[in-house]
Amino acid sequence: MSTVYALLFIVATLVLVIGLARKIAKYAKVPAPLKIPTTPAPVTQTGVVLRMFREVVFFESLFKSTKWTWIFSWMFHLGLLLVLLRHVRYFMDSVWLPIELIQPFGMYAGFAMVAGLGGLFVRRIFVDRVRYISAPSDYLWLILLGFIGFSGLMMSFVVHTDIVAVKQFFTGIWTFSGGALPVDLPLLVHITLVIVLMLLFPFSKLLHAPGIFFSPSRNQVDNPREKRHIVPWAKALEENEKN
Amino acid sequence: MAKATFDTPELQEFVDVPALEEGTMAHIKSYVVNNPDHNTDLGFPGELVDDWHEKTLEKMADLCSRYRSFQVYLDACVKCGSCTDKCHYYLGTKDPKNMPVGRQDLLRKVYRRYFTFAGKYFPKLVGAEDLTRETLDEWYSYFHQCSQCRRCSVFCPYGIDTAEISMAAREILDSIGYGQKYCNEIIAKVHKIGNNLGLPGPAIENTLEGLEEDVEDETGVVVKFPLDVKGSDILLVTPSADFFAEPHVDGLIGYGKVFHEAGVSWTLSTTASEAGNFGMFIGSYENMRRVSMRIRQAATELGVKRIVFGECGHAWRIAYAFLNTLAGPFDDLDPNYPVPQHICEFTNDLIEQGKLNLDKSGNDDMTITFHDSCNVARATRMGDKPGGQFEIPRAVIKAVCNNYVDMDHNTIGEKTYCCGGGGGLLTDDLMEIRVKGALPRMTALNNAIKDHGVTHLAAICAICKSQFTKVMPYYGMDMDQIVSVHQLVSNAIILTGQQTEEDEDDQESEE
Numbered sequence: 001m002s003t004v005y006a007l008l009f010i011v012a013t014l015v016l017v018i019g020l021a022r023k024i025a026k027y028a029k030v031p032a033p034l035k036i037p038t039t040p041a042p043v044t045q046t047g048v049v050l051r052m053f054r055e056v057v058f059f060e061s062l063f064k065s066t067k068w069t070w071i072f073s074w075m076f077h078l079g080l081l082l083v084l085l086r087h088v089r090y091f092m093d094s095v096w097l098p099i100e101l102i103q104p105f106g107m108y109a110g111f112a113m114v115a116g117l118g119g120l121f122v123r124r125i126f127v128d129r130v131r132y133i134s135a136p137s138d139y140l141w142l143i144l145l146g147f148i149g150f151s152g153l154m155m156s157f158v159v160h161t162d163i164v165a166v167k168q169f170f171t172g173i174w175t176f177s178g179g180a181l182p183v184d185l186p187l188l189v190h191i192t193l194v195i196v197l198m199l200l201f202p203f204s205k206l207l208h209a210p211g212i213f214f215s216p217s218r219n220q221v222d223n224p225r226e227k228r229h230i231v232p233w234a235k236a237l238e239e240n241e242k243n
Numbered sequence: 244m245a246k247a248t249f250d251t252p253e254l255q256e257f258v259d260v261p262a263l264e265e266g267t268m269a270h271i272k273s274y275v276v277n278n279p280d281h282n283t284d285l286g287f288p289g290e291l292v293d294d295w296h297e298k299t300l301e302k303m304a305d306l307c308s309r310y311r312s313f314q315v316y317l318d319a320c321v322k323c324g325s326c327t328d329k330c331h332y333y334l335g336t337k338d339p340k341n342m343p344v345g346r347q348d349l350l351r352k353v354y355r356r357y358f359t360f361a362g363k364y365f366p367k368l369v370g371a372e373d374l375t376r377e378t379l380d381e382w383y384s385y386f387h388q389c390s391q392c393r394r395c396s397v398f399c400p401y402g403i404d405t406a407e408i409s410m411a412a413r414e415i416l417d418s419i420g421y422g423q424k425y426c427n428e429i430i431a432k433v434h435k436i437g438n439n440l441g442l443p444g445p446a447i448e449n450t451l452e453g454l455e456e457d458v459e460d461e462t463g464v465v466v467k468f469p470l471d472v473k474g475s476d477i478l479l480v481t482p483s484a485d486f487f488a489e490p491h492v493d494g495l496i497g498y499g500k501v502f503h504e505a506g507v508s509w510t511l512s513t514t515a516s517e518a519g520n521f522g523m524f525i526g527s528y529e530n531m532r533r534v535s536m537r538i539r540q541a542a543t544e545l546g547v548k549r550i551v552f553g554e555c556g557h558a559w560r561i562a563y564a565f566l567n568t569l570a571g572p573f574d575d576l577d578p579n580y581p582v583p584q585h586i587c588e589f590t591n592d593l594i595e596q597g598k599l600n601l602d603k604s605g606n607d608d609m610t611i612t613f614h615d616s617c618n619v620a621r622a623t624r625m626g627d628k629p630g631g632q633f634e635i636p637r638a639v640i641k642a643v644c645n646n647y648v649d650m651d652h653n654t655i656g657e658k659t660y661c662c663g664g665g666g667g668l669l670t671d672d673l674m675e676i677r678v679k680g681a682l683p684r685m686t687a688l689n690n691a692i693k694d695h696g697v698t699h700l701a702a703i704c705a706i707c708k709s710q711f712t713k714v715m716p717y718y719g720m721d722m723d724q725i726v727s728v729h730q731l732v733s734n735a736i737i738l739t740g741q742q743t744e745e746d747e748d749d750q751e752s753e754e
Contacts (some may be wrong), residue, residue: 023318032311033528035564036404038396038621040629040657047629055400065325065398073323123324128263130324132339133348135370137361138322203360204369208401211319216312217393217402222624224564225581228571233309234528 002181005191006173012198019202020210027214031231041222048221055218068123076116076145082109083152090163090170107156114149117142141204144193151190161187249675251717252335256690258683260328264337272384273672274424281422284431285530288420295419296374300357302418307358312407317354319401320344326395326403331660332388335679340385343395343405349381350412379421386412387423388676390668391524391557392617392661409666410526417525425670430521433534438483438517444470447516450486454496464738466503468495468511471545475510477502478542480518480562480583481553482705490727491708494554497729500736501590504599509551515541518558519705523565524667531561532569539570548576550583554727556616556704557665559585563623587703588625590732591635594642605734606644609699609726612691613637613649614684614711615659616704630656636703636728643735648695654687662702664710677710678717685718692720703728 042048054060059077062070086106089095121142124130155161161184168179181187200206213219230238276282279289292298306313326343328334333341340346348370355362355371362371372378391406416422432441442450451468458466469475479502485495502509515538522531542550550573552562562583567573573582581588593599613636625631633656641647654660663680691697702708702725711725 027311027315030308030311030314033309034568036312036407036622038393038402038404038657039624039632041624043624043627043629055402059400061398061402062323062325062400065329065400066323069323069325127324129260129327129339129342130322132263133322133324133327133342133344135322135368137365137369140368205319205321208319208321211315212401214311214315215319215402216315217396217404222629224567225583228567230568234568237529237532 001183002169002179005181006169008195009173009191012195016198016201023202023207024210024214027210031233032216032220033231033234035220035222035224035229036216037220037222038217039222041220043222045221048219052213052219055212068119072116072119072123074116075112076120079109079111079113079116079149082106083113083149090167093171110149110153110156114146114153117146117149121146137204141206144197148190148193148197151186151193154186155190159184159186249678251678252682254682254686254689254718256686258334258686261334261337263339263342265339268332268336268338268341268388268676269381269384271388271673271676272380273387273668273670275383276422276424276427278428281424281427281431282417282420284434285417285422285427285525285527287417287422287427291379291420295376295379295421298419299353299374299379299415302415303354303358306411306414310407310411312404313411316347316401316403316407317351318359320347320351320403323400326399326405329395329398330405331392331394331663331683332390332676332680335663335682336676340381341388343399343403346385346389347403347405347408349378349385350408353378379416379419382412383416383421383423386416387667387673388680389666390617390661390663390680391666393621394617394658394661397621397657406666410523412526413524413667414526417527422525423667425672426521426524426667430525430530430534433517433521433537437514437537439519439521440483440487442483442486442516444513444516447486447511447513450492451511454492454499458496458499462738462741464503464741466499466738468499469509470511471513472508472510473545475508475545475547477507477509477549477551478515478538478545478547479509479511479551479553479586480515480538480541481511481586482518482555482558483516484705484709485553486516488709489712490723490725490730491554491705493730493733494727495729497727497731497733497736498553498586500733500738501586501593501599501729504736504738505589505593510545510547512541512545514544518552518555518562520558520561521667523557523561528569531565535561535566535569538566539573542573542576549580550576551586551589552583553586554703554705554729556618556706558705559703560618560622585625585635586729587636587639590729591626591639594639600737600739601643601732601735602737603643603645603735605736606731607646609644609731610646610648610695610697611640611644611699611701611726611731612647612688612695612697613640613655613728614662614688614700614702614707615655616702616707617659617661617665619703620657620659633657639728640701640731643731648691648697650687650691654683660684660687662704662707662710663714665704665706669706669709674713678714681710681714681718685714685720688720689718699724699726701726701728701731 162182352372361369386409389409396404484491520534625635660683712722
C-alpha cells in the first residue's frame with residue numbers, strides 16, 4: 001500500500017514537473033510578434049516587474065472587475081499558499097525558521113482556502129453569466145480542491161493523523177526507505193486527491209498559473225516607438241520581400 | 244436592402260447588467276465577400292475552400308506557433324466570469340456569446356477539442372466541441388460583433404484580450420476564404436487606390452484647395468493644405484474620412500491651422516492618404532504590413548523628417564505600437580521626435596510652449612465632454628508617461644474651451660466604453676449591433692447632458708465620429724453633437740494676421 005502510494009506520488013511529481021516545464025518551454029518559445037500591452041502600461045522593465053507583482057500577489061485586475069470574485073479567489077489562493085508553505089515541513093528534515101513561523105497561520109489558512117472555494121462554487125451556480133460559461137470540469141476543480149482542503153482540515157482538527165509517520169514516509173520516498181503511510185481515511189483521501197491534482201495540472205485550466213507570466217498584455221514594456229520589436233518569423237517575412 | 248428592424252434600447256440612469264438571453268444576436272451576419280478579388284487581392288482564397296475543416300485546423304496550429312497571445316489566452320482562461328459584464332455588446336444585447344469569454348469560447352472549444360489532451364479524450368468534461376460548418380457561421384457572426392476595444396483585457400486577471408482572439412478568428416476565416424465584405428473590400432481599396440474611401444489623388448487635391456479657400460474666407464489668412472510636397476518637414480497621415488465628411492473635415496482644418504501657426508512645412512501624401520489600417524481588424528500581419536509600407540514609402544519619397552498622425556483610434560494603435568515593427572526602422576527621420584507623433588502631442592507641445600494664440604470663447608457655445616477612444620486608451624500612449632493618452636487630449640481641449648466636464652469616471656480612461664463601431668463593424672449591415680453596443684456610452688453621455696449641461700462630445704477617432712454621427716439620433720440626440728478635438732482647436736485659434744471681430748468693428752467705426 002505504502003509502496004503504491006510512493007510510486008504514484010513519484011509519477012505524479014514527474015508528470016507535474018515535466019508537463020509544466022514543457023508547457024512553459026512552449027509558451028516561452030512562441031514569439032509575440034507585436035507589442036500589445038494593455039495601456040496605461042509601464043514604460044520600463046522595472047515597471048513591468050512591479051505590474052506583474054501586483055497582478056500575481058494582489059490580483060489587481062480582478063480587484064478592478066469583480067469584488068466578490070476577488071475576495072473569494074484571493075482567500076483561496078492566499079490560504080493555499082500558506083498551507084503549501086506549512087506542508088514544506090513534511091518534506092525536509094531540519095525545518096527552516098520561516099516555515100516554523102508560518103505553522104500556526106497555515107493551520108487556519110485551510111479554512112480560508114475552503115471558504116474561498118465555497119464562495120467561488122456558489123458564484124458559479126448562482127450568477128447566470130458564470131453558470132453559462134462553466135463546463136463540468138470547472139465545477140470539478142472546485143470540488144476536488146475543496147475536498148483536498150476539507151480532508152486536510154479533518155486531519156488537523158478532527159481525526160489527528162500520525163504526522164511523524166507521514167513525514168517519515170515523504171522524506172524517505174525517493175529512497176523507498178521511508179516508513180509506512182498511516183492508514184486512515186482522511187489522509188488517504190487527501191493524498192489521493194492531491195495526486196490527481198498533480199497529474200491533471202499541466203493539462204488543465206490551472207495553466208493560468210504559469211500563463212499569467214507569459215501574457216503579452218501584462219508582461220510587455222510600453223516602448224514601441226523607442227525600440228523596434230521584431231520576431232524571427234516577421235524578420236524572415238521582411239527579408240523574403242526584399243529578395 | 245430592406246431596413247433592419249430592431250428596437251433601440253431605452254436609456255436608463257445606469258447600465259444594468261442584463262440577465263442573459265441566448266441567441267438574441269445570432270441573426271446578425273454582415274455581408275460576406277461577394278467579389279472573390281477582394282479576397283485574393285489580400286492573399287486569401289476567393290471563396291470558402293472545400294477542405295475548410297483541415298485548413299481551419301492547420302491555420303489554428305500555425306497561429307499557435309506564431310502568436311504567444313493566442314496560445315496563452317486559449318489555455319489560461321479559468322472562466323472566473325470577471326469579463327462577463329464588461330463588454331458593451333453584451334450589455335446592449337444580452338446575448339451571452341457577446342460576453343468576452345463567451346465569444347472566445349466559440350474558438351476555445353474547438354481549440355480544446357483538437358489541440359489539448361483533455362479535449363481530445365474528454366470533450367464533454369471540458370466543454371470541447373467538434374469543428375463543424377455551423378461553427379464557422381457562428382464564428383463569422385460573433386467575431387464580427389467585436390470591436391476589438393480591449394475593455395475586457397483591462398479586467399481579466401490574466402490580461403486575456405478578446406481582440407487578439409477575434410483577430411485570430413477572422414484571420415482563420417479569411418484563410419479559408421470566408422472573409423467579411425466590409426473589411427476586405429476596404430483593404431483591397433487601400434492596396435489599389437491608397438485609402439479606405441477610394442479617393443483618387445485629384446479628389447483629395449480638390450478637397451484641399453476647397454479647404455484653403457474656406458479658411459481664407461473665414462479668417463483672411465492663407466493657410467496651405469499641401470499635397471505631395473517633396474522636402475517638407477512633416478508628413479501628415481490622417482484617416483481618409485478627414486477629406487470627406489463632417490465633423491472629420493473640421494478636424495483637418497484644425498491640423499492645418501496648427502501647422503501654419505507652428506511655422507513648419509508639412510504635407511499630405513496621395514500614396515499615404517489613409518491612417519486607418521484594416522489589416523489589424525482581420526488579424527493579418529501581412530496585410531497590416533503592406534498597408535503600413537505605403538507610409539514608409541511616402542516618407543522616403545517625400546524626404547520628410549517627421550511623421551504625424553491625425554485623429555484616429557485603431558490607426559493610432561497601429562501607428563504607435565506597430566509601425567516601427569511593421570515598416571521600421573525609421574533611422575532616416577529626425578531622432579528628436581518620436582516616430583510617429585500624434586497630432587494631439589504636436590498641438591499640446593505648441594500650447595505648452597505658448598506658441599498658439601487661443602481664444603477659448605470661440606467654443607463658448609458648447610459644453611464639451613471627451614470620449615476616450617478605445618484603442619487610443621487601451622492600446623497606445625501619448626507623451627512619455629503612462630496615461631498620457633488620457634491627459635494630453637484633455638489638456639488640448641481645456642486649453643481651447645471654457646466648458647469641459649468628464650463623464651462618469653467608470654466609463655472613461657482605461658475603462659472607457661467603446662463607441663460600438665470599431666474593429667470592422669462600421670457598416671450599415673451591422674447597424675443593430677452598432678446601436679445596441681453604443682448603449683453604455685450613450686448612457687454615460689446622456690447623464691452628463693442631464694447633470695452637467697453637456698452639449699457636445701469630442702472624439703479623436705474617425706470611426707468614433709462616424710459611428711456617433713449615425714447612432715446618436717437613435718438615442719434622441721443630434722448627429723452634430725459629435726465634434727473633432729481639432730475642430731475645437733480650430734474654433735479657438737487666432738491665426739497670426741487674422742482679423743478678429745473686434746478689428747472688424749474698429750475698422751467699421753473708423754469708416
